[in-house]
Amino acid sequence: MAAREKSLKHRQQSVNNTFETSGIDSSAVEEKLFGQVEADEYGEDGPVVFICGKCKLPVGDSMSWDGSEDGQNQIRLKRVTDNVFVGKDTRVYEASKRSPCLIVDLLCRGCHSVLGMVFTSTPKNLDHKRFTFCFNVADIDSYVLGSASQMLAAEGPKEQPVTLEYRGIVEQQLIEMKMLVVAMAQRLEEIEAGLQGGM
Template sequence: MLGTFSEGIQEHGITESVSNNEIISLVPNPFVFQCKNCRVIVGDSFQWVTNNEKLNLITLQALTEIVEVSAILMISKSLEDPGSAFYVLSCKSCKTVLGRKYITTLCKLDSLRGLYSLDASSIESYQLGTSLQDGERPSLENLPTLSSLHLQQLKMEQVILSFNERITDLEEDLAMLEDLAF
């Protein structure tokens, strides 16, 4: 279980004041997501928005042009997203179903609406900067889990929220100074 946002942040020792060096250490090498069947690149971690462990989905803001969005609107009968309307995402290269683009969802799944949700079992990932020596085979042990990727996302969210608070405070201070000047 991932726990709440604040529990995840506290568990990893992130406080309100985060230095630039800490930010750099939180940003790992990016990942490339590939169709599991034909290995064509369908997206990357720069477009990452969220993930959903119950549905086994990784949700991105955008995908490559190799991913096709069906024209037929489907209605889910699954217990995890009942009544949700979505378009099927598939690989143009091999026609493998890769995921869903939700149009309507339950309130608890609002974070998926309008975005591209890839089924984690239909894709593979490769982390840039982890090249293999000649003759070596990739190890599945080094692939990140949805939980670890979610925790990295929580860390980055906290960093962004911290920066937002700082900027808001600076803008308020600036507005007060401008008011005093006039």
């Protein structure tokens, strides 16, 4: 029992550490990347799922957020899905005139589109990019979880809430219907009696 509690405490502590090191402001992510913020009914954004811009396979999410490069129109993620694979060919990439880097391409497993790059060797000023997944914003799309708003209309007439006033109206209608049925039954008996007497 004590080992299980210790294991649960360790798991909780590692979960807390994960969220502490990857503090995500998804509204800032959406605003920076796409210039729009899709708010849900509570005014907050949900997590963002990043998808391939061509075949729409999910490639990552905002829970792995590592930062963005506004000048280069890129985002960085710490982890990606299995729908992304790292190319084999290393090439030289110059982020600026005095910053040559070695990179490999990030490719979509579904359509083989180039989605971004992984920096394998960088000058000191770009060390923060090394061995993170850098996606080109132009090559990916995003979806904010919880942003769906379309619903099917309920079939049949719109239901009214049951209030005391509504209940009183329904009870009055039932009484009137009952009186009508009783009156019709009496009239039917009279007609049947008249038919039997005339035979």
